[in-house]
Amino acid sequence: MKYGFIGAGAMGYRYGVMMQENAGIDVDFIDTWEPNVEKVREQGGVKVARDHKNQHIVPINIYYPEEYTGHPDVWIIFKKQMQLADELERDKAAGIFHPDQYAFSAMNGMGHFEKIEKYFDPDKIICGTAMIATRMDGPADVDFMGAENGEVMHMAPYNNKPADEVTKQVFADFKQAKLGPVMAKEWKGMCMSKVVYNAVVNTLCTMFELQMGQFIEYPKVPEMATQLFNESFDACERAGIEMIETRQEQIDSVTTTSHQFKYHYPSMYQDFSKGRPTEVDYINGYIAKIGREHDYVCRTHEFIVNEVHMVELMRKYKHNN
Ligand SMILES: NC(=O)C1=CN([C@@H]2O[C@H](COP(=O)(O)OP(=O)(O)OC[C@H]3O[C@@H](n4cnc5c(N)ncnc54)[C@H](OP(=O)(O)O)[C@@H]3O)[C@@H](O)[C@H]2O)C=CC1
Numbered sequence: 464m465k466y467g468f469i470g471a472g473a474m475g476y477r478y479g480v481m482m483q484e485n486a487g488i489d490v491d492f493i494d495t496w497e498p499n500v501e502k503v504r505e506q507g508g509v510k511v512a513r514d515h516k517n518q519h520i521v522p523i524n525i526y527y528p529e530e531y532t533g534h535p536d537v538w539i540i541f542k543k544q545m546q547l548a549d550e551l552e553r554d555k556a557a558g559i560f561h562p563d564q565y566a567f568s569a570m571n572g573m574g575h576f577e578k579i580e581k582y583f584d585p586d587k588i589i590c591g592t593a594m595i596a597t598r599m600d601g602p603a604d605v606d607f608m609g610a611e612n613g614e615v616m617h618m619a620p621y622n623n624k625p626a627d628e629v630t631k632q633v634f635a636d637f638k639q640a641k642l643g644p645v646m647a648k649e650w651k652g653m654c655m656s657k658v659v660y661n662a663v664v665n666t667l668c669t670m671f672e673l674q675m676g677q678f679i680e681y682p683k684v685p686e687m688a689t690q691l692f693n694e695s696f697d698a699c700e701r702a703g704i705e706m707i708e709t710r711q712e713q714i715d716s717v718t719t720t721s722h723q724f725k726y727h728y729p730s731m732y733q734d735f736s737k738g739r740p741t742e743v744d745y746i747n748g749y750i751a752k753i754g755r756e757h758d759y760v761c762r763t764h765e766f767i768v769n770e771v772h773m774v775e776l777m778r779k780y781k782h783n784n
Pocket residue numbers: 470471472473474475495496497541542543544546569570571572593594595596597598599600601602729730731737739742
């Protein structure tokens with residue numbers, strides 16, 4: 464099958480380059496971030512490293528939406544939550560979406576599938592999550608974090624029906640690309656299991672400007688994680704959302720993944736450090752929202768949402784001095 468990527472950023476490159484290099488799959492990238500597209504054209508591809516080592520140029524096909532005439536079977540969508548609505552609208556106006564196409568996304572946070580559903584048949588949407596860390600160090604310059612074969616991701620059909628033939632083929636292609644796919648039975652619990660993880664690691668590392676390996680040096684991280692996961696699980700239980708991991712598994716995963724991705728600044732920090740808004744409203748804010756909708760106040764998550772917005776504001780004073 465042929466794949467098109469909406470978003471040639473950290474995760475778009477991670478999936479696309481691994482699919483191209485490890486599985487020989489035909490891949491095209493669509494991006495609206497001009498310095499990125501121009502840099503790929505100037506240097507003859509995207510600069511790729513793994514854990515800061517073996518940096519090399521990988522030749523790729525990249526297009527602005529308006530230039531694109533291809534017809535992939537599946538679109539893989541990796542944008543930041545705040546960018547997605549405008550991106551999809553521009554892609555639609557450029558005429559690159561077609562009714563037969565599938566869409567897969569493993570973005571963090573919640574809210575993206577409702578937007579994707581406006582452009583794709585819900586029976587052709589595949590939900591995902593990715594415990595795969597990638598740094599974008601600048602336009603067309605990407606660093607895959609963590610050792611090879613450590614990639615793990617989950618996927619589930621948006622309609623919660625058994626996987627159809629195309630979804631099975633996507634799974635097989637991800638497997639061949641060494642992205643470590645695991646099929647889940649139900650998409651919402653699968654996605655929320657990643658949201659509640661990001662609600663601990665992304666926000667805390669961002670506020671304190673820490674790489675994950677530095678963050679886990681603080682001995683009380685498991686205690687802080689327990690407090691946040693307990694609130695998240697309590698809210699999800701009231702909302703009838705069944706997580707795919709237990710509370711204890713999630714608490715433990717903060718320690719293991721922080722060692723695994725020790726040089727990684729979570730994607731939220733990558734926005735924070737470049738003066739951009741963060742995804743906090745789609746992560747901790749989403750947990751707090753489902754809590755309130757079910758008569759349960761997630762006090763710590765609500766506090767964290769405000770703290771992250773406060774550090775966003777603080778940049779105006781600190782980073783310009
Ligand atoms: N990165 C990761 O490890 C993971 C990310 N995710 C999720 O995947 C989705 C996509 O995230 P991700 O791939 O990280 O994001 P991207 O790498 O796609 O973000 C790149 C965007 O950042 C902006 N940008 C501007 N200047 C720079 C610069 N100098 N360096 C880098 N970016 C710049 C550009 O947007 P603009 O033109 O608007 O400024 C660009 O489109 C998100 O939902 C994220 O949470 C999920 C798992 C892991």
